[in-house]
Amino acid sequence: MITKITKRHLIGLSFIICHLSFSVALTSCSDWTDHYESGEGSEGGATTLWEQMKANAQLSDFCEVLEQTKVFRMHKKTSVSYADLLNSGQSFTVVAPVNGKFDKQALLNQVQTHKGDSVVEKTFVLNHISRNLTPVTSSSRRMLMLNSKYAKVENGKISGVSMISTNLHARNGVLHVASDQLPYMPNLYELLCDDPQLSVIGECLRIYDEDYFDADASVSSGIVEGVPVYIDSVVIERNRLLERIGYINDEDSTYWMVVPTATGWQKAWDQAKEYFKYDETVQKRDSIQRYYLTRALLDDAIFNETDQRSPQDSVVSVPYMYNLGLTPVGKPVYHVFQKPFEPKGIFYNAQKKECSNGIVYQTNEWPFTPEQAYLHPLWIEGEYAASLLIDEKDCTYNIRQENSDSISEHAFLQIVPEKNTSNWALTFRINNFLSGNYDIYAVILPRHDDVDNGSKPCKFKAAINYVDEKGEAKTFDCGNQQFETDPNKKDSVLLAENFHFPTCNYGQPDIKASVKIFLALASRESRNYSRQMYLDCIYLKPRRD
DSSP states (O other): OEEEEEETTEESGGGGGGGOTTTOOOGGGHHHHHHHHTSTTSSSOSSOHHHHHHTOGGGHHHHHHHHHOEEEETTEEEEEEHHHHHTSSSOEEEEEEOTTSSOHHHHHHHTTSHHHHHHHIIIIIGGGEESSOOOOOSSOEEEEBTTSOEEEEETTEETTEEEEEEEEEETTEEEEEESSOOOOOOOHHHHHHHOTTTHHHHHHHHTTEEEEEOTTTSEEEEEETTEEEEEEEEEEEEETTHHHHOOTTOTTSOEEEEEEOHHHHHHHHHHHHTTOOOOTTSTTHHHHHHHHHHHHHHTTSEEEGGGOSOTTTEEEOHHHHHTTTOSOTTSOOOSEEESTTSTTSTTTTOEEEEETTEEEEEESSOOSOHHHHTOOOEEEEGGGHHHHEEEEESEEEEEEEOOOTTSGGGEEEEEEESSTTOOOEEEEEOOSOOSSEEEEEEEEEOOTTOTTTOOOOBEEEEEEEEEOTTOOEEEEOGGGOOEEOOTTSOEEEEEEEEEEOSSOOTTOOSOOOEEEEEOOOOGGGGGTSBSOEEEEEEEEEEEOO
């Protein structure tokens, strides 16, 4: 079985070992070998790239590092060195720095360890080798290196480094001799993982790295004893969290990212943690808490530079671009930040750190407020009864549209009792609430269409259902109070002030909390109160105290 790893533009790097006949003969790799042996640059030289470099005394240090650095395949060190690779039939462009321009001994010391070998491979060796056969000419171009970095080729230089000699053709590629090593610039993700001031954030992100087997892209040879067998498996390196907040490990895009130092991050983390407490019945609750905490602090931290129309005036984070135009009228717009470079702006006084795919703006403190990032009001819209109602009794209901700015999302729920004396009840689920305090309102609209009886107030009760830390069901009866509306105006009735949810259900499908609205009217009270209700929404306003 042949396995290759693809990471967006870096395709087949871990596959290179398969055709090296000096140790293992895997004839199934012939198509791959033929592909690279047939390219431009394989003509014009009688010797391989490796033989050319070994014959050049100025490149002895570089050759020694190549001999000692092993190819990694599926995150495992193989027995194949980069000297073996460059002496094979595959075609490459190599930019070889001359002796004395890099710390050879430090690199050789690193490759003695598994982790160090991987680092040397990525940041040094692969930074000087390309699959593309790229000459140095008068025209400008970009060369994709094996570590997915792009090297700019222009004015006789590569990544700003002058060349001693160029376009030396070998049997298996092109060699350029450089006056210095090519600079390695980390991308945003690498900087977060490796910078001591930011690595606490990188650790939170790295947890979500995974190798994903892509069955659709893999080549199957059929099924043996009920199990699919693949002759060419494709495994993709991905990060599930970055797929949500922005591909900051992608060299093809350009991002801005604002992040605090370790102290500022920990302060923000500790503050947010109080709002993301899951009850004991939630499976893997620690992992779920960690995921949504990280999302809460980073969802608004990443900005795609190409999406910013007027960045001096405002910037929009990646989640907003995914949901552009979906914010209902009258609801606050999140993920948009005004005057980001001016005092109190999110980038103001930040330390700029250039990366290969953008800029990190490093701040001392987390530059957002909880209200901007995660402590949002919640609306339970009456017209969404089909998905939000979990219980109903003695009533029918209709969804009515009305083009009025005073009505949330221009629609409401008309609740009609089954009989003139019915005391109906409706229970609505609450989604994505946090473990914190809320003022809870029912927003009731006036009934100007009640021609027969004139405008009557509504009189009703309410109860809030929730679970405690152990996951046990609890009910708050809202003081067993009878609430009465003003029949002549839109009325926001306060059902519970500073109500505390001890646990949250953010991102969870299970019903953990609900609001019940019900009538408790005596028959004689029908003369003074309407049993019909126009429910606009139930509104939960968070309180940071």
